[in-house]
Structures are given as C-alpha cells and as structure tokens.
Amino acid sequence: MKRNLPIGVLVSGSGSNLQSIIDNIESGNLEAEIRIVISNNPVAYALKRARQHKIKTAIIKHNDFETRESFDREIVGILKSCGVELVVMAGFMRVISSVLIKAYPNKIVNIHPALLPSFPGMHAQRQALEYGVKFSGCTVHFVDENVDSGPIIIQAIVPVYEEDTEETLSARILKEEHRIYPQAIQFLAKNKIRIENRKVIISEGKCDKLISIHNPCLSGF
C-alpha cells in the first residue's frame, strides 16, 4: 500500500518553497503529506498559501519564549502531536537548538540559497555576489547542531553574471530551489537515502552525464 511521508514545514516568509512542495504533492510527484505548517512570523505569506490548500497551520512567535530551547520544545510538541516524521525547514529564519535536533535525529532538512559550505548564514546571495564567484546555487542538507553545516543531500548550480543584482541572482537560485527540495523529500519518502559519516548516499538519480561547465564559456580550450 502507498504510504505518504508525514511532514511538518517550518516557515517564516513568502513560502514559495512550501508552494512547490504543495504543488508536487498535489500533482502526485511527491509522496508526502503536510500535517502542519508552523510559522514564527504571524504575517508570513506562507500561512496564506497553506490555508488556501486547507493545510493546518500554527503560529509560534519566538518572542513569546525566553529561550531558544523553550521555543523549540513548543514546536516539537506540535510536530509530534501531528505525527510528523520529517521536519522541512523552508525559509525558516531561526537557528534551532539541540531540543529540536534530538527530537528528530537526521529527520530535519533545510534549504540554503548557496553552494554550501560556501556562504552559510544570512544573505547568502549577497555574500556570493560580493565575493565574485562565477557560480552559485542552492543546497538541501540535513540539519545538525551547527548553522548550515549538516550532510548535503542535493545541490543545484546556477551561473552568476556580471550584471546580476541580489534580486536577479536570488530569483535564478529560487527556481532551482523549487526543483531540488521536492526531489530531496521524495528521496527521503522512498527511503533512498543513507548517511555514512557525513556523506549522503542516494540509491537513485546518479548524475554521470555531466562533464563540466564553465562561466564564462571557454573559447577553444
């Protein structure tokens, strides 16, 4: 019998990644079901998106809690009561504590708008532009005790152009986020992933056709 993976999605903002997860579930590409969407921001547009699809929501304001741990304890209580098995951080702008990590060991994933381990933390796209890299991209990874540092599941690369602004680069990256996040969750839903040391081994989708890409293009070399 087909079983959909019960997930909980943590959001803080626009929720375009949430939307791509919803759309892929509804189209039958992604074998998961969203049990709850939790936002720390009461006016996050992501909440509207969830409600439009009749998905249960909760608002947990971090300012109402004295410590990171007590905020996380509240979140864990809700996730567990909804039967969530995988926690999906989708633009959730809070650093989580060991309370959440211990409650869901290797069962929390995050998306970051850069090719980790480059440019962790805030404003990753701005950091990439300021550094002058020729490629950037996005990364889906497991969440561990440090910021943006857990084992990497999947990455997508996009070129960075001389005329790029933070907005144009972010938009190019976001398009890829909407593709790789549902894919990563589907790998997990189908039990295709195992972690060895910090390497993620995936028993599907080996990318062996790609040779190399250059930016700018090579002229006869």
Ligand code: GAR
């Ligand atoms: C996305 O670009 C996501 O990668 C980023 O926030 C944006 C959320 O967009 N997350 C981080 O920077 C986490 N460090 P969304 O709300 O439209 O999905």
